[in-house]
Amino acid sequence: MTPLLEINDLRVYFDTPRGVVKAVDGVSFKVAPGETLAVVGESGCGKSVTCHSILRLHPSNGRIVAGSISFQQVDLRSLDIPSLESYRGKEIAMIFQDPMTALNPVHTIGGQIAESIMLHRGMNRRDAFGAALRFLEIVGIPEAKRRLTEYPHQLSGGMNQRAMIAMALSCHPKLLIADEPTTALDVTIQAQILELMRQLQREQGMAIILITHDLGVVAEMADNVAVMYSGKIVEQANVEDIFQRPAHPYTVALLESLPRIDRDLDKLRVIEGSVPSPFELPRGCHFTPRCHFATEECRRRSPALEPLEANHQAACLHPQGIAP
Amino acid sequence: MSTASPPEPAAPLLSVSNLVRHFHARRRFSFSAPRPVRAVDDVSFQLWPGDTLGLVGESGSGKSTVGRLLLGIDRPTAGDIRFDGRDIQRLAPKEWRALRRDMQMIFQDPLGSLDPRMTVASQMREPLDIHGMDLPESRNQRVDEMLQWVGLPRDTRSRYPHELSGGQQQRVVVARALIMRPRLVVCDEPVSSVDVSIQAQIINLLVDLRSRLGLTYLFISHDLKVVRHISNRIAVMYLGKLVETGERKAIFEKPLHPYTQALISAIPVPDPSLKRERMILAGEPPSPVNPPSGCRFHTRCSYAMAHCREREPELKAVSASHAVACHLVDSSLNEPVKASSVR
Numbered sequence: 001m002t003p004l005l006e007i008n009d010l011r012v013y014f015d016t017p018r019g020v021v022k023a024v025d026g027v028s029f030k031v032a033p034g035e036t037l038a039v040v041g042e043s044g045c046g047k048s049v050t051c052h053s054i055l056r057l058h059p060s061n062g063r064i065v066a067g068s069i070s071f072q073q074v075d076l077r078s079l080d081i082p083s084l085e086s087y088r089g090k091e092i093a094m095i096f097q098d099p100m101t102a103l104n105p106v107h108t109i110g111g112q113i114a115e116s117i118m119l120h121r122g123m124n125r126r127d128a129f130g131a132a133l134r135f136l137e138i139v140g141i142p143e144a145k146r147r148l149t150e151y152p153h154q155l156s157g158g159m160n161q162r163a164m165i166a167m168a169l170s171c172h173p174k175l176l177i178a179d180e181p182t183t184a185l186d187v188t189i190q191a192q193i194l195e196l197m198r199q200l201q202r203e204q205g206m207a208i209i210l211i212t213h214d215l216g217v218v219a220e221m222a223d224n225v226a227v228m229y230s231g232k233i234v235e236q237a238n239v240e241d242i243f244q245r246p247a248h249p250y251t252v253a254l255l256e257s258l259p260r261i262d263r264d265l266d267k268l269r270v271i272e273g274s275v276p277s278p279f280e281l282p283r284g285c286h287f288t289p290r291c292h293f294a295t296e297e298c299r300r301r302s303p304a305l306e307p308l309e310a311n312h313q314a315a316c317l318h319p320q321g322i323a324p
Numbered sequence: 325m326s327t328a329s330p331p332e333p334a335a336p337l338l339s340v341s342n343l344v345r346h347f348h349a350r351r352r353f354s355f356s357a358p359r360p361v362r363a364v365d366d367v368s369f370q371l372w373p374g375d376t377l378g379l380v381g382e383s384g385s386g387k388s389t390v391g392r393l394l395l396g397i398d399r400p401t402a403g404d405i406r407f408d409g410r411d412i413q414r415l416a417p418k419e420w421r422a423l424r425r426d427m428q429m430i431f432q433d434p435l436g437s438l439d440p441r442m443t444v445a446s447q448m449r450e451p452l453d454i455h456g457m458d459l460p461e462s463r464n465q466r467v468d469e470m471l472q473w474v475g476l477p478r479d480t481r482s483r484y485p486h487e488l489s490g491g492q493q494q495r496v497v498v499a500r501a502l503i504m505r506p507r508l509v510v511c512d513e514p515v516s517s518v519d520v521s522i523q524a525q526i527i528n529l530l531v532d533l534r535s536r537l538g539l540t541y542l543f544i545s546h547d548l549k550v551v552r553h554i555s556n557r558i559a560v561m562y563l564g565k566l567v568e569t570g571e572r573k574a575i576f577e578k579p580l581h582p583y584t585q586a587l588i589s590a591i592p593v594p595d596p597s598l599k600r601e602r603m604i605l606a607g608e609p610p611s612p613v614n615p616p617s618g619c620r621f622h623t624r625c626s627y628a629m630a631h632c633r634e635r636e637p638e639l640k641a642v643s644a645s646h647a648v649a650c651h652l653v654d655s656s657l658n659e660p661v662k663a664s665s666v667r
Contacts, residue, residue: 042519142607158608186382186546188605191590195604213520216549216592239596257524259553261576261591262598268528268553271521274489 002073003030004174004207005054010067012046012053021278023049023062025231028305031175036201036208038222038239040215042275045228047211051177055088056081071175090120093168097180099160102167103152109136110148113167120171135166139196158189165193169200176201179211194221215258219243224311227251230276230286233305237312247308247319249291285316293318335409336370337540338394338508343367343403345389361612363389364400365564368639371508376534376541378555378572380548380587384609385561387544391510394542395427396420407508425455428501432513434493438485438500444471445481448500455504466503473536474499474529491522498529502537512544527554548591552576557645560584563612563620566639570646580648583621619651627652 012024024046031037039047052058054069054076069076071092076084096102104112113132117123123131129148136144139162152160161181168176178197182190194217201208210221218225218239225242227235227250235248246252256269273290276282284302288294298317305315344367346360364386371377381387392398394405396412405412407423415423431437439447445467452463471480474495485493494514501509511530515523531554534541545551551558558575560568560583568581579585589603605624610616619637622628632651639649 042521156608186609187548187590188382188586189608190592191602191604192606194592195602214592215520215594219594219596219598220592222596243594243596254520255594257521258594259524259527259549260594261549261552261588262593262595265553267531268524270524270528272525274491274522275519 001032004033004035004072005031005209006068006070007050007054008068008070010050010053010069011065012049012058012062013065014059014062016061018279022231022281023278024053027067027228027231027233029226029233029236031207031209033174033207034201034205036210036221036223038210038212038218038225039228040212040218040225041228042213044230044275044278046231047228048179050228051179051209051211052094054177055092055094056084057088057094089116089168089173090171091173092175092177093171093173094177094179095161095164095168095181097183099157099164100152102164103160105152108149108151109155109163113163113170116167117170131170132166135170136163138169138200139163139166140192141166158185158192161185161189161193162196165196165200169204169206172204173206175207175209177209177211180213181210182217183212183214190217197221215243215255227254230281231278232286232302232315234287234316235314236305241309241312245312245321247312247314247321248287248316249293249318249320250287251314252320253290293320337373337375337408338371338542339404339406339409340370340390340394341368341404341406343390343393343405344401345386345393345398346401359613362564362615363612364393365615367403367561367564367566369559369566369569371540371542373507373540374538375557376543376555378551378558379542379544379561380546380551380558381561382546382587382609384563384612386564386612387546387561388512390561391429391512391542391544394508395429395510396424397429421455425457425504426507428504428506428509430497430501430509430511430514432516434490434497434517435485437497438493440485442484443481444476444483444485444488444496448481448496448503451500451504457504470499470503473502473533489522490518491525494518494522494526495529498526498533502533502539505537506539508540508542510542510544513546514543515550516545516547523550530554548588560587563609563615565620565649567621567650568646568648569639570643570648574643574646580642580646580653581621581650582625582627582652586624619649 008028010024010027014021014023027050039051041047049058053064064077110129110132113135114128117128117131133144133148136147141147141159141162182193212218222239224238226233229250235251246255253269253271257271259268271290276286282289284299288298303315303317305313307313308319343364345364346362348360367390379387393400448467448470449463452458458466467481468478471478476492476495515526543551543554556572558570558572559566562583568584579588586603586605607624610623616623618633618635622632637649637651639647641647642653
């Protein structure tokens with residue numbers, strides 16, 4: 001199947017007073033129609049910048065220095081901002097951790113959803129409000145009719161999250177980029193939102209890029225997983241392989257460091273040290289200072305993402321668990 | 325991890341009875357009657373030496389307020405808090421200050437609890453100076469010792485908080501709380517703001533220090549995975565009330581309250597081969613300004629019966645160490661509600 005989105009060797013650098021930060025440094029992945037790709041990693045690993053740069057929504061001091069972003073065979077990098085506008089919200093929609101970053105506090109919920117419908121689907125105001133109402137009902141907002149005329153501050157966090165999802169879905173996007181969509185929510189509300197996303201994906205057949213640090217959410221939602229560390233993808237595989245046969249020492253350690261609801265652990269495995277500063281990146285593989293398997297060679301050269309088996313790649317000279 | 329609880333001595337270290345804290349919300353109109361926010365509403369529990377009680381609940385459940393009341397950061401509207409048998413609300417200021425050494429708190433945001441203008445050593449030393457603990461000349465030695473306990477290099481003493489990573493900052497917070505040699509430590513979401521790889525470091529540190537220093541923890545968190553790992557007893561709060569308390573094993577393997585069941589069921593498990601029947605709650609927690617009548621959970625409970633709306637269930641013991649506040653659970657019928665009836 002032709003991929004819906006194909007990113008190749010993407011590099012996004014930031015100019016800061018202290019020097020250049022290579023926030024995204026050679027990232028490649030594909031997303032098929034209807035697929036859910038989870039991009040996982042800790043804060044600062046570049047997962048959000050990668051996904052925001054698809055629609056050029058990364059912070060303004062960052063620049064895409066290399067790579068291609070091809071969506072339905074169109075290179076989004078070559079488009080100017082006005083042409084890119086026709087993709088934003090219509091073909092590719094985004095939802096964020098904090099709904100208040102996406103919702104305008106001085107406009108009503110209904111007005112904001114209807115606005116994007118009028119803009120992208122060319123409906124008149126009346127029909128657009130009708131469609132907005134229907135989407136609020138789809139995402140399970142009670143008393144949707146009343147909510148149409150209310151402002152974001154009158155809704156709870158979970159409700160605003162639903163309203164933002166309604167807005168994102170109202171133009172039937174082919175790709176939804178969800179950046180930590182449930183991180184700020186309580187677990188019982190998180191369960192509702194995840195279930196809603198799955199249901200809407202089934203009905204509308206859209207693809208999802210799910211950015212998260214929660215491996216539990218990944219296991220429940222993803223088809224494929226890309227693990228990022230320090231600006232690079234260190235491992236990429238289908239969800240079963242990532243959890244059952246992790247190959248990169250970082251993935252292995254990350255999985256073992258989780259407290260579990262489903263099993264007793266005497267002591268949590270610890271990843272010593274912390275994520276390196278982007279200004280003092282270690283030579284070679286960025287994970288070497290924290291890696292038990294690091295050798296001299298790891299410090300000399302940075303390994304490329306290479307296939308280990310079908311649909312499973314790791315950027316490591318000493319991949320674990322899989323016989324060489 | 326000390327899963328087995330230690331033999332229980334006769335006297336609890338901390339005993340909380342019928343604790344109530346109402347906040348007065350701003351009135352919308354000056355002539356309307358003020359309506360209190362019932363943040364904590366009749367909460368009772370006990371904490372024995374060596375225990376780690378995990379206090380769990382979602383935002384607005386009142387769990388953090390309970391922690392603040394115990395340490396005297398906030399005053400209860402009603403109720404009784406006894407530490408080591410003494411009523412903390414009736415102590416003379418001097419006695420209270422002495423007792424306050426025995427109770428310390430670790431907060432979620434390490435930067436918020438550290439002074440940005442003080443070096444690590446001076447802010448660790450400050451409580452010793454204030455309370456006049458140890459001889460002045462031995463206090464620096466105590467600081468070094470504590471840094472070692474929490475696994476920070478000695479040169480951390482002259483650093484400022486902003487020079488440290490998030491994980492190191494949280495270690496300083498832990499060191500500063502423990503330098504007073506407290507008996508009870510209230511940990512309020514101590515690992516919620518750190519990354520996964522750092523979270524494990526801090527949890528292991530807290531577990532390790534608990535056994536080395538003989539600490540008792542009240543561990544407040546919304547994260548049941550972390551609570552399960554560190555606690556030997558669990559108390560579940562919903563809208564200001566305790567709905568279930570019990571041994572860790574009982575709570576996770578045989579939760580009796582429908583809310584506890586839903587809470588556990590909602591946690592995503594990092595295992596894609598596990599396709600579970602989820603128990604998904606409808607709706608959101610109601611406002612504590614105007615909690616539902618009867619059982620406060622009845623608006624979201626799929627088993628709610630007519631009298632759940634009318635009568636408030638009491639927290640009743642179903643076994644020596646397990647109590648639940650639910651009309652469905654009869655003490656003679658110690659069985660969880662069948663999962664098959666869950667949609």
